[in-house]
Amino acid sequence: xxxxxxxxxxxxxxxxxxxxxxxxxxxxxxxxxxxxxxxxIALEEALRIxxxxxxxxxxxxxxxxxxxxxTLRTGLxxxxxxxxxxxxxxxxxxxxxxxxxxxxxxxxKPGLIILGKQAIDDDCNQTGQMVAGLLSWPQxxxxxxxxxxxxxxxxxxxxxxxxxxxxxxxxxxxxxxxDLRLNQPRYATLPxxxxxxxxxxxxxxxxxxxxxxxxxxxxxxxxxxxxxxxGVILSSxxxxxxxxxxxxxxx
Amino acid sequence: MIKLMDKWRITxxxxxxxxxxxxxxxxxxxxxxxxxxxxxxxxxxxxKRGFGNASTIRYRCFGSEATKFERNAxxxxxxxxDVSYFKELLGEKSVIQDEDVLLAANEDWMRKYRGSSKLLLxxxxxxxxxxxxxxxxxxxxxxxxxxxxxxxxxxxxPVFDEVIINMGSMNNLITFDKGSGVLVCEAGCIxxxxxxxxxxxxxxxxxxxGAKGSCQIGGNVSTNAGGLRLVRYGSLHGNILGxxxxxxxxxxxxxxxxxxxxxxxxxLKHLFIGSEGSLGIVTKVSIHTPPKLSSVNLAFLACxxxxxxxxxxxxxxxxxxxxxxxxxxxxxxxxxxxxTYLEGVxxxxxxSMHNFYVLIETTGSEESYDRExxxxxxxxxxxxxxxxxxxxxxxxxQASSFWRIREGIAEALMKAGAVYKYDLSLPVEKMxxxxxxxxxxxxxxxxxxxxxxxxDGNLHLNISAPRYDDMIFAQIEPYVYEWxxxxxxxxxxxxxxGLMKANKIFYSKSPKTVQLMSSIKKLLxxxxxxxxxxxxxxxxxxx
Numbered sequence: 001x002x003x004x005x006x007x008x009x010x011x012x013x014x015x016x017x018x019x020x021x022x023x024x025x026x027x028x029x030x031x032x033x034x035x036x037x038x039x040x041i042a043l044e045e046a047l048r049i050x051x052x053x054x055x056x057x058x059x060x061x062x063x064x065x066x067x068x069x070x071t072l073r074t075g076l077x078x079x080x081x082x083x084x085x086x087x088x089x090x091x092x093x094x095x096x097x098x099x100x101x102x103x104x105x106x107x108x109k110p111g112l113i114i115l116g117k118q119a120i121d122d123d124c125n126q127t128g129q130m131v132a133g134l135l136s137w138p139q140x141x142x143x144x145x146x147x148x149x150x151x152x153x154x155x156x157x158x159x160x161x162x163x164x165x166x167x168x169x170x171x172x173x174x175x176x177x178x179d180l181r182l183n184q185p186r187y188a189t190l191p192x193x194x195x196x197x198x199x200x201x202x203x204x205x206x207x208x209x210x211x212x213x214x215x216x217x218x219x220x221x222x223x224x225x226x227x228x229x230x231g232v233i234l235s236s237x238x239x240x241x242x243x244x245x246x247x248x249x250x251x
Numbered sequence: 252m253i254k255l256m257d258k259w260r261i262t263x264x265x266x267x268x269x270x271x272x273x274x275x276x277x278x279x280x281x282x283x284x285x286x287x288x289x290x291x292x293x294x295x296x297x298x299k300r301g302f303g304n305a306s307t308i309r310y311r312c313f314g315s316e317a318t319k320f321e322r323n324a325x326x327x328x329x330x331x332x333d334v335s336y337f338k339e340l341l342g343e344k345s346v347i348q349d350e351d352v353l354l355a356a357n358e359d360w361m362r363k364y365r366g367s368s369k370l371l372l373x374x375x376x377x378x379x380x381x382x383x384x385x386x387x388x389x390x391x392x393x394x395x396x397x398x399x400x401x402x403x404x405x406x407x408x409p410v411f412d413e414v415i416i417n418m419g420s421m422n423n424l425i426t427f428d429k430g431s432g433v434l435v436c437e438a439g440c441i442x443x444x445x446x447x448x449x450x451x452x453x454x455x456x457x458x459x460x461g462a463k464g465s466c467q468i469g470g471n472v473s474t475n476a477g478g479l480r481l482v483r484y485g486s487l488h489g490n491i492l493g494x495x496x497x498x499x500x501x502x503x504x505x506x507x508x509x510x511x512x513x514x515x516x517x518x519l520k521h522l523f524i525g526s527e528g529s530l531g532i533v534t535k536v537s538i539h540t541p542p543k544l545s546s547v548n549l550a551f552l553a554c555x556x557x558x559x560x561x562x563x564x565x566x567x568x569x570x571x572x573x574x575x576x577x578x579x580x581x582x583x584x585x586x587x588x589x590x591t592y593l594e595g596v597x598x599x600x601x602x603s604m605h606n607f608y609v610l611i612e613t614t615g616s617e618e619s620y621d622r623e624x625x626x627x628x629x630x631x632x633x634x635x636x637x638x639x640x641x642x643x644x645x646x647x648x649q650a651s652s653f654w655r656i657r658e659g660i661a662e663a664l665m666k667a668g669a670v671y672k673y674d675l676s677l678p679v680e681k682m683x684x685x686x687x688x689x690x691x692x693x694x695x696x697x698x699x700x701x702x703x704x705x706x707d708g709n710l711h712l713n714i715s716a717p718r719y720d721d722m723i724f725a726q727i728e729p730y731v732y733e734w735x736x737x738x739x740x741x742x743x744x745x746x747x748x749g750l751m752k753a754n755k756i757f758y759s760k761s762p763k764t765v766q767l768m769s770s771i772k773k774l775l776x777x778x779x780x781x782x783x784x785x786x787x788x789x790x791x792x793x794x
Contacts, residue, residue: 014647030545034646074645187642
């Protein structure tokens with residue numbers, strides 16, 4: 001069985017982001033970009049499934065500008081067997097990504113698709129669900145535990161939901177999106193980085209996959225949230241009452 | 252000259268034979284005896300501070316290391332008039348006599364040294380510092396300048412009842428030039444806050460150390476702090492463009508220049524950089540900050556022996572050249588300690604079969620170029636057998652977790668029990684020999700670990716024992732210092748002398764040099780009120 005993992009190149013989680021002065025988006029020039037943390041977890045899970053003998057191949061897919069290849073190389077260094085890069089300029093929204101993934105599924109025919117539950121740049125949390133919808137495949141989102149049964153062709157997925165943990169059984173092929181507590185991704189070791197250099201990355205364009213990237217969404221403006229005011233240390237109860245009365249006007 | 256050597260020999264003699272010292276001494280309220288308490292009192296104080304099962308807490312006293320020195324009788328004792336004067340000068344809020352606050356301020360981070368000061372002052376301006384010192388000088392009240400109190404040689408806490416002058420309230424940023432990157436700020440600014448501030452403008456601080464969350468820039472300057480980036484950005488002597496300091500008599504010396512080059516007269520700021528508060532109190536600092544470069548890469552590597560680490564360093568300096576920004580090493584025992592005592596830390600390698608670990612960081616302006624350069628260097632080192640395994644951090648989180656391993660060793664040591672800490676500069680080829688020698692000498696009685704800034708030839712030798720023990724201590728000192736001296740190393744690479752090594756300076760500096768230091772001290776602080784008993788040998792401060 002083949003596993004397809006979608007990985008996204010985003011601004012590194014630890015970077016302090018800034019909004020561009022023209023308010024069209026977030027500053028990405030000269031900013032450290034890395035693999036989306038949830039995508040890392042998705043890839044790690046796919047690799048573990050393969051290492052346990054339940055899958056034969058892990059294919060990492062990424063969409064976007066040429067630099068996506070760096071992120072794919074990281075994925076290959078972690079242990080993915082092959083990479084697929086769909087080169088496209090401009091912003092790709094979840095529906096477009098889902099459509100491209102559907103086209104790739106028709107080419108690659110994986111038995112399982114694993115994605116991160118959301119990307120940390122747009123926090124959409126939509127792609128996995130949309131792919132499942134387009135393919136009419138079952139979905140197990142926010143997975144915190146995944147157990148495959150090869151004979152019965154099932155995936156048992158434990159999901160983290162607001163009320164607690166929900167366990168689902170999915171018939172394969174299926175779509176799974178990963179949550180934070182699913183696993184701890186491995187580091188890219190030097191021997192694997194070396195091997196990754198010779199692993200193939202296949203290139204596609206959206207046109208070749210018959211997908212129109214024109215979106216129905218347009219970003220009008222991006223602004224920072226209002227700055228939080230600093231707290232004040234008071235020295236007496238009288239001062240506190242005075243401030244509550246006259247400044248905050250709550251008493 | 253001969254008299255000086257005699258004095259040194261006598262002091263040394265006292266040091267060697269004062270082991271039975273203070274274990275039976277009880278510290279009475281008015282005692283002018285040495286700071287080190289008896290076991291019982293230490294345990295008591297630890298229980299008071301919530302350390303529960305005090306009988307299992309080993310008292311952290313260094314009886315045998317202390318000299319039998321007494322409080323200098325020439326210093327006055329604080330009285331209520333003094334306190335009233337300070338209250339009028341600084342306002343009630345800045346004059347602290349609260350027991351709990353004093354308890355913390357009297358003790359260093361390692362919980363090794365404890366003073367008995369009754370007063371803590373928090374000046375908010377240079378003028379206040381000046382007035383305080385003027386008064387203390389006239390009254391012959393000894394003082395201790397205190398910053399973040401993260402020093403490791405007992406230099407930041409009182410030995411007896413010195414007045415603590417805490418610089419934490421002077422934490423204003425004065426100016427920042429976004430073009431040149433010159434930052435001017437007050438001495439009480441916490442390093443991490445400065446790091447965040449300049450980061451917003453695209454710059455970084457030229458120094459980085461594990462204590463950055465608490466240490467203050469004034470303290471960093473006064474101790475000439477080294478840290479993780481020295482191999483790339485050099486020491487503070489090069490990065491500090493100017494400073495403002497207050498002398499013992501209250502005179503404010505304004506050398507707060509912001510110029511990269513200024514060869515007008517003797518460059519006196521260098522006297523205050525590294526003199527550990529014994530020549531003056533630094534109140535403002537002007538520091539040159541390098542631009543923040545976008546491409547930072549971090550690799551965590553495993554080597555099979557120390558020789559490979561050395562060779563790797565040589566190769567890295569050559570092949571990585573201008574992008575190398577940190578080169579640290581730690582041995583297997585350090586890794587074990589960190590994995591055992593720290594939460595949320597994991598070994599980047601699945602097997603723990605490696606003997607040495609090296610952290611290499613590169614900083615440059617071109618991500619893909621730097622990455623290629625680093626990967627090529629590491630792969631060829633691996634093929635050449637210098638590295639047995641390695642990982643490269645793929646994002647900032649992974650990089651932080653690698654740094655946590657190296658930066659967390661000191662913390663892990665504290666949790667493991669008693670620690671004897673040594674900070675030595677040695678020729679790189681010889682560095683690990685000392686660690687192995689100490690292992691031979693101590694056998695099963697203690698754990699010896701070695702780690703440090705291999706890129707600067709700086710070894711942090713630490714001996715971890717379940718409790719402080721004179722037998723263990725006797726195996727360590729003076730052997731460590733003698734060994735270092737024989738190899739023409741420094742007995743204090745970056746930690747300074749403080750109280751711990753005040754009488755050890757002769758292992759690394761000649762008597763004439765030390766005599767000259769003493770003359771300078773007498774010139775700038777004739778009454779010796781600034782941070783007494785520290786830095787220079789006690790034999791030299793006879794009044």
